[in-house]
Amino acid sequence: MKYTFNLRKPKSDQETLILFSCFFNDEKKKFVYSTKKAILPKHWDFENKCPNKKGVLISQNQKQITKRLHDFGTEFQKIISRSELGEQTFDSNILKEHFDQVFERVIKVSSFFEVYDNFTEEKIKLKEWSPATIKRYKNIKNLLEEFEKVKKYKLTFAKVNRKFFTEFTDFCYEYKDHYTNTFSRNVGLFKTFMFWSIKNGYAFNSEFLEFKKPQRVLTRQEALTMDQVKAMNDFECATESLTKARDIFVFQCLTGMRYSDLELVNKRIVTIQKCLFLKERKDSKKPDREIPLYKIALEILERYNYNLPLSTNQEQNRAIKKILRAMDIVHDVEYSRTKGVEQKRFIKPFCDRITTHTARRSFVTILRDAGLADKTIMSVTGHLDIKTFNMYHQVSSMATVNAINKIFSAM
Numbered sequence: 001m002k003y004t005f006n007l008r009k010p011k012s013d014q015e016t017l018i019l020f021s022c023f024f025n026d027e028k029k030k031f032v033y034s035t036k037k038a039i040l041p042k043h044w045d046f047e048n049k050c051p052n053k054k055g056v057l058i059s060q061n062q063k064q065i066t067k068r069l070h071d072f073g074t075e076f077q078k079i080i081s082r083s084e085l086g087e088q089t090f091d092s093n094i095l096k097e098h099f100d101q102v103f104e105r106v107i108k109v110s111s112f113f114e115v116y117d118n119f120t121e122e123k124i125k126l127k128e129w130s131p132a133t134i135k136r137y138k139n140i141k142n143l144l145e146e147f148e149k150v151k152k153y154k155l156t157f158a159k160v161n162r163k164f165f166t167e168f169t170d171f172c173y174e175y176k177d178h179y180t181n182t183f184s185r186n187v188g189l190f191k192t193f194m195f196w197s198i199k200n201g202y203a204f205n206s207e208f209l210e211f212k213k214p215q216r217v218l219t220r221q222e223a224l225t226m227d228q229v230k231a232m233n234d235f236e237c238a239t240e241s242l243t244k245a246r247d248i249f250v251f252q253c254l255t256g257m258r259y260s261d262l263e264l265v266n267k268r269i270v271t272i273q274k275c276l277f278l279k280e281r282k283d284s285k286k287p288d289r290e291i292p293l294y295k296i297a298l299e300i301l302e303r304y305n306y307n308l309p310l311s312t313n314q315e316q317n318r319a320i321k322k323i324l325r326a327m328d329i330v331h332d333v334e335y336s337r338t339k340g341v342e343q344k345r346f347i348k349p350f351c352d353r354i355t356t357h358t359a360r361r362s363f364v365t366i367l368r369d370a371g372l373a374d375k376t377i378m379s380v381t382g383h384l385d386i387k388t389f390n391m392y393h394q395v396s397s398m399a400t401v402n403a404i405n406k407i408f409s410a411m
Helices: 062-084 092-102 112-125 131-151 162-175 180-199 226-234 240-255 259-264 295-303 313-326 356-369 374-381 386-390 397-409
Strands: 003-007 016-024 029-039 275-278 289-292 332-339 342-349
Touching: 003 062, 016 062, 016 092, 029 062, 029 092, 062 092, 112 131, 112 180, 131 162, 131 180, 162 180, 180 332, 226 240, 226 356, 240 259, 240 295, 240 313, 240 356, 259 313, 259 356, 289 374, 313 356, 356 374, 374 386
Parallel strands: none
Antiparallel strands: 003 016, 016 029, 275 289, 332 342
């Protein structure tokens, strides 16, 4: 592969930049890179593509310019040799990254994961991320490090290309068994990091802009009816720990609160009108919420002197499943998971599909089926986006049956 040097404005009577150039046949792409050296065209040897070395028309900086061009040639041959020995691949992005590093055209020569650590450190120091967001980005780093090992694909900014995205997609779907919604979220987080890297001068490769984040798929989830919530509240649990788990889950179903927000509950935030005055934790920009306390919810709070006996989210999930199983709510339910265009169907007992987040979904479904306005429900749950809110509403099969029967019976 050959390279050459040319002038940006060969007919100028002013100094003009000297450009390095070569052609990548596989990419059908001409690579052009500024040497950051300039020369008068009359001091340039157009036949030999270098500064004049003889005669009267010689630049005062001829030696410095010649050395600079020689350095470019040396580095070009160095990276060609590495590719021929199989030590690294060679394309226009690799060459640009190499030149950027050697000729100090980036802010700092750092490894991919050093930059990732700088990214997360900055966001944390600027208080731009919630604890949940911090955890997500830590998980992405772990995922990328595992991808490197499994796929034997050394990550550099130059190698964040179509091949990377193909291998990463296969890794997530096949090796990690991720489904579309998880993969879509991870691609979004990764692209956010890449945008930051370019903005801050660590990267130049913009191929990641072509990475398509798959559209999130609305997956069938379960929700409890009000009758089931009341039955659960009346159910006698076998142990004290299960009783506490039952009370907390019922409290969630009647308030629509996230499990992580329950630790904020205390007597000081209960208003005279028997509402919880809750500051939004997930997004501090959202307005404060007033959550009416139904009598059962208020009884639960008073039972524990406004200090709910919380366990870990995982322990709570296990306890809820045990309670529902003991209540014999074990009928089979079908649900699907999507990987790209592939859809898989699964069957599980209803109780095994229930988690702490089901309570929030149940709250929305119960109130919406009862005809309460979306805006009113959203003011309690804290939702601002109707699309996200709609994902929480699970249409009850009985509600559908009753509605259709009512319409047909009137005809």
